[in-house]
Amino acid sequence: MKEHVYDTVYLRGKDFEEGNVLFETWDPNARYAWDTGVGMSRFLQELKAGRLVGAQCSGCCRVMVPPRMFCEHCFLPTDAFVPLQDTGTIVTFSLCYVTWDMIRIKEPQIPIVVAIDGASPGMGIMHLLGEIEPDAVKIGMRVQAVWKPAEERTASITDIAYFKPLEQGGSQ
Amino acid sequence: MSGNRVAVVGAGMTKFVRRAQETAKELAWEAASKALESCEMTLDDIDAVVIGTAPEAFDGVHMNSEYLSDGCGGWGKPVIRGYVGGGTGVFSPIQGWYHVASGLFDTVLVVAEEKMSSCQPHPQGAFLTIFDNFIERPLEPNLLWIFALEMNAYMNRYGLSKRDIATVSVKNKRNAADHPAALLGDPNITVEDVLNSEVLAWPVQRLDVSPVTDGAVALVMCAEHVARRVTDKPIWVEGVGWSLDSAYWTNRDLSYPTYVEEAARMAYDMAGITEPRKQIHIAEPYDPFDYKELHHLEGLLLFDKGEAPRAAADGVTQRDGDLPVCPSGGLLGVGNPIAAAGTMKVAEIFWQLRGEAGARQVPGKPKRGLAQAWGDLMQVGTVIILGA
Structure with missing residues (x-):
């Protein structure tokens, strides 16, 4: 099938840096x-107040x-906002x-999906984990939100600064 | 099989390169003209055009398919663009199929193109707009996160090691060494090379990922009466399927691609396939990351859940194995110009079933093959089954 491949012109990064090609x-x-x-x-409003909420559907519960x-x-309106806890379990x-533009960083960022306590099983959100050594992070680990001080909150997901490992014997 | 019979009769492509001198439109023309030439047809023989291209933010061109249409042979013809992110490359031939199966058109030119290199400093800047604009983007995410999170969920569920998964990257990059359009073919790569490559977002390392690529691929699809006239080796579309999962990706079980299973079941039903493990002879599942090939093979029901890595380690998926997987070299080896990458897989099945894959030809005269793509926010599965 070689004959069905067009001999496309390959440019190198150098071609741009040295101005050998027009762009x-x-x-x-x-x-x-x-x-x-x-x-x-x-x-978002509840985040500003330092709380997490979910929505409940009476169709599938x-x-x-x-x-x-x-x-x-169910394709029906949800029925109520329900309070959730600010603790959860690391799903992954x-x-x-x-960084997004592929620049190396020394201390890794630790993105997590955290299943939130009080929501249905597997209902998670994405956030970041802190206050832990990277090699100690495990799936299944219990975590808790670290909230920004009330005066710094702006009704944003970043009102939770990050999640941190839940102390031993913490609420389940 | 629903509708009229539809055949693929021609295929052509550009080389896959990191950065092409050609514009997007020129790349589209290169692939389209090669596909027409391959079946000795001209644009006058084409009734309609299907264009596949993924995020227009890569190109910085609004309504990118309208811009591309001249290069795709769309001038003065019915033209349509479907867009399901990375799933587009297999979805476009599905659209080509229903254009012809419906009886509306006899001949369709399907052109999939992607030029990722224009987006500076990195096409990730465009990709990032896929994250939820309220509760994810403020966290300043990196696109690699979602794949790393999914890969880790898959590894954890089945107790897999990085070594179990690295064999996929090795196989595909070695296979690609025999592909004349490949960007990253490497006949000598080893599992150790993959395991020692730079860690990007653990568990994802540099050699677990396919590269940013420019390229285009085109197919000619037509009705049976045309196919019989233009070739003695038509390759028939036997089944198609696609399915979309919820965009609430953090609410899903990331260890299994349910949407791929749904797409596969639709395609198997249409093709009358009851035992895919016996009836599918070659597979080109979507492999932008090495774990995705395994994840998708399980979603396609070709291996039990969590069993694909062992089969890969045992050589089952090698080109001379019981189920050759990504004999082309896949996205990991040939390259990943998003929409064009999936269509490259369909073209590979076409060439394999015709016995025209050259050094990549799998032994045993395969009669039926499957190509699958995946995309959006890890939520779409697109599947096409071709038969000789």
Whole structure:
């Protein structure tokens, strides 16, 4: 099938750095302001108050986090916001040593999916883990939210600074 | 099988390169003209055009398929673009199939193109907009996170080691050494090379990941009466399937791709396949990461859950194994120009079933093969089954 492959021209990074090839550049001028919606507005508002909430569907009885205006399974409106705990269990994690544009970082960021206590099983959110040595992180580890001081909260997911390991004997 | 019979009769592609001098439109033309030439057809013979291209943010061109359409042979013809992220490369031939199966068109040119290199400093900048804009983007995520999180969930569920998974990368990069369009073929790579490569987002290391790539692939698909006229080796579409999971990815069991199983079941039903492990002779599952090949083989029901790594280690998925997997070299070896990568897999099945895969030809005259792609926020499965 060699004859069905076009002999495309391969450029090297050097070709650009040394100006051996022509190129045009452009920076997009696009800013967005997203309305946070019915389900998410309440979630963010509660974060500012230092609380996590889910939404319950009376159809399937799931308690969902992040909360939502409608249940995507039953396709019905959710019925109520329900309080959740700020503790949970690590479902999975990574130790990330690069930034998004592939620059190396020394101390890894530790993204996690954390299943939140009080929500239905497996209902997790993504966040970061702190106050732990990278090689000590384990799936199944119990964690708790570390909240920013109330005056620094802005109704954002970052009102939780990160999650940290739950002390032994902590609430289940 | 639903609808009229549809055959693939031609395929062509560009080389897959890290950065092409050609514009996106020029890449599309290179692949499209090679595909037409391969079956001795011209654009006049084509009734409609299907374009596959993934995030337009890569190109910085709004309505990218309209921009590409001239290069895809779309001038003055019915043109459509489907877009399901990384799943697009297999979804576009599915669209080509239903254009013809419906009876609406006799001949369709399917062109999938991706030029990722334009996006600076790194195409991840465009990818990041896939994260939830309220509760994920403020955490300043890195796209690698979601794959690392999924890979770790898969490894943890079945007690897999990095060594179990690295064999996939070795196999595919070695297979790609025989592909004339490949970017990262390496006949000498070893498991140790993969295990010793730079850690990016553990458990993902440099050689677990496919590269940023520019490239395009095109197919010619047509109705039976046309196929019989243009070739004595038509390759038939026997089944297609696709399914989309919830965007609430943190609410799902990441250790198993349910949406791939749903897509596969749809395609198997259509093809009348009741025992895929016996009836599928070669597979090209989507392998942007080495663990994804294994994850997808399980979702495709070709191995039991958690069993694909052992089969890979035992050589079952080698080119001369019982079920050759990614004989092309896959995304890990040939390269990963998002939408074009999936169509490359369909082209590989086409060439393999025709016995035209050259040094990559799997032994035993395979009669039926499957290609699968995956994408969006780890949520879509697209499957096509071809038969000789």
